[in-house]
Amino acid sequence: MEEIKLHYDVPGDDFTRAGEASADLKSRLKKLGIPSAAVRKVSIALYEGEINLAIHAGGGAIDVVIGGESLTMILSDHGPGIKDISLAMSEGFSTAPDEVRSLGFGAGMGLPNMKKYSDDFDIESQVGVGTNVTMKVYFDA
Amino acid sequence: MKISMLMEILEATLLTPDSDLECEVHDACGSDMMSDVLAYVKDQGVLLTGLNNPQVVRTADMMDMVCIVFVRGKQPDQTILDLANSRDIAVLSSNMTMFTACGLLYKSGLRGGRL
Known part of the structure; x- marks a missing residue:
């Protein structure tokens, strides 16, 4: 299969739209015949990523590369950055405001879920500069 | 369990009339x-x-x-229902509380899936 590249912009001011990119990607992957277990892993990991971009970073960008055996998602933002990445990766830790909790998120499961559903996961962040997350999912894993 | 059975147990109203009520559900999450x-x-x-x-x-x-x-009688708006329709997801509303709804479904054989 020829490599497919996709780009999505996630708005930071409209939480109700978070999830549009993952829904679009999910439907494309289904049409491409990617195994359903891999599609689900990609969809959930990216959805949590979108929510994070909308909640914490004031929006951001998603770049997706679909290859023959795997898919890579790169999420980048110019948000406040993460001071302590290992703390942010622990289940239950959250800096989300109450407003976000009332919408059903902010339980401190976003980053752990993204890692859980990725086969390879990498996060780099600098306070005051932004955060980059790279997630890879293999289709046969 | 079929969605039609689930509706009966929860005394629920179907908010997406075109949904397939014969569709089987195997796991539940509250x-x-x-x-x-x-x-x-x-x-x-x-x-x-x-x-x-x-x-x-x-x-x-x-x-x-x-x-x-949607438990506790919550009524989703049309935007939510349109989104659900576009994804082929059936939407029900029940006046029961979460605890009662989950309890009745468990009693009827539905389980919580695996961790």
Whole structure:
């Protein structure tokens, strides 16, 4: 299969739209015949990523590369950055405001879920500069 | 369990009239926290929630769930129902509380899936 590249912009001011990119990607992957277990892993990991971009970073960008055996998602933002990445990766830790909790998120499961559903996961962040997350999912894993 | 049976047990109203009530559900999940729902894999699941916003449908969609039950009489707006229709997800509303709805479904044989 020829490599497919996709780009999505996630708005930071409209939480109700978070999830549009993952829904679009999910439907494309289904049409491409990617195994359903891999599609689900990609969809959930990216959805949590979108929510994070909308909640914490004031929006951001998603770049997706679909290859023959795997898919890579790169999420980048110019948000406040993460001071302590290992703390942010622990289940239950959250800096989300109450407003976000009332919408059903902010339980401190976003980053752990993204890692859980990725086969390879990498996060780099600098306070005051932004955060980059790279997630890879293999289709046969 | 078929969605039609689920409706009967929960004395629920169907809000997406075109949904297939013969569709089978195998697992259930009851939560108002969507990140908790996303943490656990379900198969042909039903989501019971008191949360009322579009992210409920998006979460169910990402988990390949086939049915959402709004408990405590919550009535989702048309935007939410349109989104659910576009994803082939049946939407029900029940006046029961989360505890009662989950208890009755468990008693009728539905289980919580695997962690």
